Amino acid sequence: MIGQDFPVRRRAVLTEAVLTFPGGYPPLSYLGDAVSDETAAISGVRTVKSADRALQLLEYLIQSPEPRTLKEVTEALQIPRASTYALLVTLQRRGWVDANDNRFSLGLRSLQAAVTAIDLDPTVRRTEQVRQRLNADLKETVHLARLDGADVVYIQSFTAPDRPSALTRPGRRLPAYACALGKALLATREWDEVDAALPQELAPVTSRTITSRPQLRSELEQIARDGYAKEVEENTLGLTCYAIAVPATPRPSYAISCSMPLDALEQEHHALVRDRLLQAAQRLAADVDPHPSYRAPA
The missing domain is CATH 1.10.10.10 (Winged helix-like DNA-binding domain superfamily/Winged helix DNA-binding domain)
Structure with missing residues (x-):
């Protein structure tokens, strides 16, 4: 029970969180700056x-x-x-x-812990059939990744037969600003939050990585309008990538991407990849309850 001396604003935030996540405790990131030692003490959770x-x-x-x-x-x-x-x-x-x-x-x-975490991840299970179908139909490498601070962490990948692809081991980290997966997720956040989470200097991963904050902000705004992200050789030379955020409440934290080589690909194939990802986002959005802070794909 929240004590009488607990700040009113934090009490209100926690109340909203409980109503939003009736099945259990909300993630700490949802509570934002309302989380403190006071909330930890009140919930009975202390650092050991x-x-x-x-x-x-x-x-x-x-x-x-x-x-x-x-x-x-x-x-x-x-x-x-x-x-x-x-x-x-x-x-x-x-x-x-x-x-x-x-x-x-x-x-x-x-x-073993890492493998179990992936196997039991609800989003891995929820998106598995969609990702397998994308991989089989498009014959391209399909990734699932999760936003972690200013990075994305690769969770699971289905590689394309006879296609070169980037290193796809689970746990691989990339700066969110340097890949389509990360940009698709950053575009669901307000710029002030993105700006605060990013490192002061946007270090290039390749010569084509966007390192200008104004340019990145403009691109994220376009991604939010389009419903998908695209990057060309920003983290791996020779590869381009399309990505969509996985619809979720209160907002997405996972993204699905399709990566492919730049050479020997027709524009029609690029359009097909983009359209299939957008269709996947719409299918996944159908089983998500709307939330005020979630931006649905266009």
Whole structure:
């Protein structure tokens, strides 16, 4: 129960959230700046220091391109060496971390967790038939990705037969501003929110990446009007990509894309890919309850 001394505005936001998500707790991102230590205390959820440190360690290893030494992990987490070692040993015993030549990396349990997360993801299940049909009919690579801050994370891909494609492993991250998947999702947000989430400098991924904020804003406005995003060689040279946001309430956080090589493709095929993605968005929108903050595809 929300206490009497809880700020009125936060109480109102939480009440709206409960009504919007009657099946359970809303995501923290929905509550925005109304989320604070006060809300955590009132809901009975407090950060457990040891668990928080263990997760920080796993997140560090997830982002590491190679196995790390005890010294590197200790310096990265900025916690005592003895505590770091105890965490690593505990996680190793449970199978979450592997140790070889005094270097640590993710273990088999981490891989199993990732696979299970994908298998149980409701959006993966909800969009699977649509994505499989796009892949089979268009004979192009189809991706599903999720927005995570200023990046998109690839969740699942169906590759095209006999077609070159970008690296499609689950967990791959790309700047949202540099790919059609990300732009399709950023276009469902207000510019002020997008601007705040993006890094100060839009670093180029390729020579064709848009790095100008005014140009990006203009493109996102056009994407919002069109209902789909397109990029050409902005993250992978030789490839172009079309994408649509997966309709959802209160707003989309997943997107579906179709990527294909630039050479030997007729404009009619580009138009077909675009139209099929728009049709997919309309089909997926049919099972979504409308919400004031959701922009339906045109």
